[in-house]
Amino acid sequence: MKERAVFFLSDQTGITAEALGHSLISQFTGQNFRQMTLPFIDSEDKAREAVQTINAASKKGSLKTIVFSTLVQPELREIVKDAKGLHLDMFDAFLEPLAVELEEKPTFALGGAHGMSDIETYMRRMEATNFALANDDGGISRNYDAADVILVGVSRSGKTPTCLYLALQYGVYAANYPLTDEELENGTLPDFLVEQKQKLYGLTITPERLQQIRKERRPLGKYSSAQQVRFELREAAKIFRRYGIPHVDTTAFSIEEISSRILDSTGVERRVRP
Amino acid sequence: MKERAVFFLSDQTGITAEALGHSLISQFTGQNFRQMTLPFIDSEDKAREAVQTINAASKKGSLKTIVFSTLVQPELREIVKDAKGLHLDMFDAFLEPLAVELEEKPTFALGGAHGMSDIETYMRRMEATNFALANDDGGISRNYDAADVILVGVSRSGKTPTCLYLALQYGVYAANYPLTDEELENGTLPDFLVEQKQKLYGLTITPERLQQIRKERRPLGKYSSAQQVRFELREAAKIFRRYGIPHVDTTAFSIEEISSRILDSTGVERRVRP
Numbered sequence: 001m002k003e004r005a006v007f008f009l010s011d012q013t014g015i016t017a018e019a020l021g022h023s024l025i026s027q028f029t030g031q032n033f034r035q036m037t038l039p040f041i042d043s044e045d046k047a048r049e050a051v052q053t054i055n056a057a058s059k060k061g062s063l064k065t066i067v068f069s070t071l072v073q074p075e076l077r078e079i080v081k082d083a084k085g086l087h088l089d090m091f092d093a094f095l096e097p098l099a100v101e102l103e104e105k106p107t108f109a110l111g112g113a114h115g116m117s118d119i120e121t122y123m124r125r126m127e128a129t130n131f132a133l134a135n136d137d138g139g140i141s142r143n144y145d146a147a148d149v150i151l152v153g154v155s156r157s158g159k160t161p162t163c164l165y166l167a168l169q170y171g172v173y174a175a176n177y178p179l180t181d182e183e184l185e186n187g188t189l190p191d192f193l194v195e196q197k198q199k200l201y202g203l204t205i206t207p208e209r210l211q212q213i214r215k216e217r218r219p220l221g222k223y224s225s226a227q228q229v230r231f232e233l234r235e236a237a238k239i240f241r242r243y244g245i246p247h248v249d250t251t252a253f254s255i256e257e258i259s260s261r262i263l264d265s266t267g268v269e270r271r272v273r274p
Numbered sequence: 275m276k277e278r279a280v281f282f283l284s285d286q287t288g289i290t291a292e293a294l295g296h297s298l299i300s301q302f303t304g305q306n307f308r309q310m311t312l313p314f315i316d317s318e319d320k321a322r323e324a325v326q327t328i329n330a331a332s333k334k335g336s337l338k339t340i341v342f343s344t345l346v347q348p349e350l351r352e353i354v355k356d357a358k359g360l361h362l363d364m365f366d367a368f369l370e371p372l373a374v375e376l377e378e379k380p381t382f383a384l385g386g387a388h389g390m391s392d393i394e395t396y397m398r399r400m401e402a403t404n405f406a407l408a409n410d411d412g413g414i415s416r417n418y419d420a421a422d423v424i425l426v427g428v429s430r431s432g433k434t435p436t437c438l439y440l441a442l443q444y445g446v447y448a449a450n451y452p453l454t455d456e457e458l459e460n461g462t463l464p465d466f467l468v469e470q471k472q473k474l475y476g477l478t479i480t481p482e483r484l485q486q487i488r489k490e491r492r493p494l495g496k497y498s499s500a501q502q503v504r505f506e507l508r509e510a511a512k513i514f515r516r517y518g519i520p521h522v523d524t525t526a527f528s529i530e531e532i533s534s535r536i537l538d539s540t541g542v543e544r545r546v547r548p
Contacts, residue, residue, distance in 0.1 A: 004376075013534035015443075016293040022547065023290050023344060024368055027380035035547060039534050064375060070297060086375045093367040094298050101338060101360045102278075106301035119483075123490060125529060129435045136407075161403045164438050168529065169289075209393070216397060255399065255442065260287035260313050273296065273309060 001032040005057040009050060009069040009080060011110050014039035020090060021068035033066075041071060042110060047079040054083035073108050121171075121272045128167035128174075128271065135175035136160055144175055144196045148268045151176040152193070152239075153203035154184075154232040155223075156213050158250040158258060162203070165259045171271030172263070184235040189243060201262055202240045202247030207233055209251045275306040279331040283324060283343040283354060285384050288313035294364060295342035307340075315345060316384060321353040328357035347382050395445075395546045402441035402448075402545065409449035410434055418449055418470045422542045425450040426467070426513075427477035428458075428506040429497075430487045432524040432532060436477070439533045445545030446537070458509040463517060475536055476514045476521030481507055483525045 006025060008017035014037040025033055036057070038050050058065045065085035071077045072091060081087055095106055134141040137160065144150055149166070151159045151174060159176035166174040183189060193200065205213075207229045214224035222228050240247050246265055250258050263270065280299060282291035288311040299307055310331070312324050332339045339359035345351045346365060355361055369380055408415040411434065418424055423440070425433045425448060433450035440448040457463060467474065479487075481503045488498035496502050514521050520539055524532050537544065 013530045015530055015534070016297045018547070019290040019293045020364065020368075024364075024372055027346070027369065027382065028372070028376050028378045029381055030378050031376060039538055066372070066375070072301070086371065088368045088371065090294065090298075094294075094362045095301065097360065097362065098298055098302070098340070101340070102302050102305060104302045104304050107303055108301065119486070122528065123487070126432075126435055126487070127490070129438060133407075133410075133434070158400075160407070161400055161442060164403060165442055168435060168439055168442065212393070213397065213400070216401070254396065256287045256289055260289070264313055273292070 002063055003032050003034045003061055004063040005054075005061055005065040005085075006033045006035045007050075007054055007057070007065065007067045007085070008035070008037045009041055009067060009071055010037070010039050011042045011071050011073065011076065012039065014070075017068050017070040017090070020070070021066075021088075024068075024088075025066070041076060041080070042073075044076065044079060047071075047076045050080055051083040054085060058084040072106075072110055124171040124271050125168055128171045129164065131173045132163040132167040132175070136163065138177045142175075142192065144192065144199070146173055147175040147196070147199055148173045149201050149262060149266060150174075150193070150196055150199045151201055151203055151262075152179060152189075152236075152245065153205075153247075154179055154210070154236050156210060156217070157203040157205045158255070159203055161255050162250075162258050162262070165255045166262070169256075169259065170263065172268055173271075179232070179236055179239065183239070184232055187235065187238055187242060189239060194243070197243060197245075200243070200245045201266060202236070202245045203258070204233065204237065204240070204247050204249045206249070206251045276337055277306050277308045277335055278337040279328075279335055279339040279359075280307045280309045281324075281328055281331070281339065281341045281359070282309070282311040283315055283341060283345055284311070284313050285316045285345050285347065285350065286313065288344075291342050291344040291364070294344070295340075295362075298342075298362075299340070315350060315354070316347075318350065318353060321345075321350045324354055325357040328359060332358040346380075346384055398445040398545050399442055402445045403438065405447045406437040406441040406449070410437065412451045416449075416466065418466065418473070420447055421449040421470070421473055422447045423475050423536060423540060424448075424467070424470055424473045425475055425477055425536075426453060426463075426510075426519065427479075427521075428453055428484070428510050430484060430491070431477040431479045432529070433477055435529050436524075436532050436536070439529045440536070443530075443533065444537065446542055447545075453506070453510055453513065457513070458506055461509065461512055461516060463513060468517070471517060471519075474517070474519045475540060476510070476519045477532070478507065478511065478514070478521050478523045480523070480525045 008014050008021050010017045067085045067087045069089045163174035163176050166172040211229045282295050284291045341359045341361045343363045437448035437450050440446040485503045
């Protein structure tokens with residue numbers, strides 16, 4: 001299938017342009033997109049360079065290039081629009097109606113969305129990340145009094161990346177604890193977790209998927225055997241039921257979705273806004 | 275100052291709606307926004323619930339509510355538009371021109387942007403996260419042959435959160451190594467780093483900022499003294515110069531910006547798209 005070039009243009013990281021553009025193009029499945037991000041377009045020279053890059057891609061392909069743009073500064077937006085392609089410009093679409101409603105002119109300052117808004121936000125994210133690391137995998141600190149949420153589940157059910165994402169994205173203090181063989185066999189949680197019962201949140205996963213993930217790490221042995229995986233998940237489910245622990249099946253979800261669902265269903269407040 | 279309610283509506287995590295909305299409202303500094311995210315609006319009931327929540331907020335405040343929406347399904351978008359406020363709808367603005375150009379109807383399927391697109395993406399992000407953890411703080415693995423990039427810098431210059439962000443967002447294998455007192459005093463890097471010189475990337479920070487960050491952790495002692503902080507940063511800068519290591523000053527940047535700048539300036543390829 002013919003490739004179509006898609007560009008995400010930004011004067012900052014490109015994260016917003018990518019998020020916006022990707023959610024739109026993922027609505028069209030009969031296409032073959034080649035995605036490229038051009039971040040930090042913050043001068044007229046860089047804007048002209050971006051035009052050249054886009055035009056070169058357009059020349060190569062026979063399909064019209066799509067350009068998603070979140071450039072803030074009007075003079076750079078003007079330059080970039082010279083590039084051949086269909087331009088979908090977030091600021092064009094939304095800034096004007098917003099300015100009218102707010103009765104205020106936009107500052108056109110860079111760095112709003114993913115810039116360092118303040119030192120406090122940075123500190124909070126760093127501290128939350130340190131907390132997640134110190135309380136990863138049942139380990140070192142077990143500083144569960146300070147936790148906003150404690151994820152429990154079997155090995156490789158997605159606890160660690162979810163805790164780190166909760167810390168980095170939302171500044172949430174997330175600990176995690178892997179259920180041990182002993183706990184799975186006895187069907188009981190240790191006292192230090194029972195004391196924090198209201199903070200516990202379970203991650204589950206289908207046996208097939210868990211086996212596949214574990215095999216990536218250790219192809220042979222009990223750890224990734226169908227029998228062991230089934231046993232662990234069955235017993236973990238019993239523990240969740242016995243203690244009334246809310247849980248989510250991570251099989252069909254991305255790390256973003258799991259994190260967002262945990263916040264949504266526990267009501268844990270984020271400590272920072274992105 | 276009067277508060278104005280701002281809602282981010284999504285049938286998924288809300289991350290795209292937040293990124294879009296936040297980059298727009300941050301252009302207006304003379305306002306007092308109260309931001310709320312309503313994720314997982316994926317049924318008519320939930321859409322009607324969202325309308326009630328928005329109307330309740332609108333009733334409380336005297337300023338018109340702003341509603342950023344990334345809902346995909348047309349019937350849910352219709353319901354939500356009954357809510358009182360200024361609606362800025364990403365799909366309204368961009369889906370139609372995109373569909374015309376692509377000559378294809380949108381699927382209106384959920385889960386495109388931050389959904390689990392495939393197991394491979396999930397695995398890569400997990401593996402990259404595990405790599406970052408195993409190679410954090412100069413530790414355990416030192417599996418630098420497999421690294422895409424190795425961050426070097428003094429303690430608390432932002433290495434760990436940056437590595438984790440690179441892993442989670444981009445699937446990049448990022449290790450980090452804290453410069454030791456010995457290395458700072460001798461001005462030399464250990465052989466195992468010199469061998470990977472092309473992968474090294476330095477993080478710097480201003481002395482004032484570093485001292486502030488260190489004081490949060492340890493208020494007293496040499497570690498957070500002005501003299502020690504200045505010494506470490508001066509010697510680290512010499513090492514970066516001596517070995518020709520590219521570097522970025524993290525003082526004024528968010529974790530997203532630092533990460534994005536590293537990719538942009540090293541040319542390291544991301545392994546996943548969000």
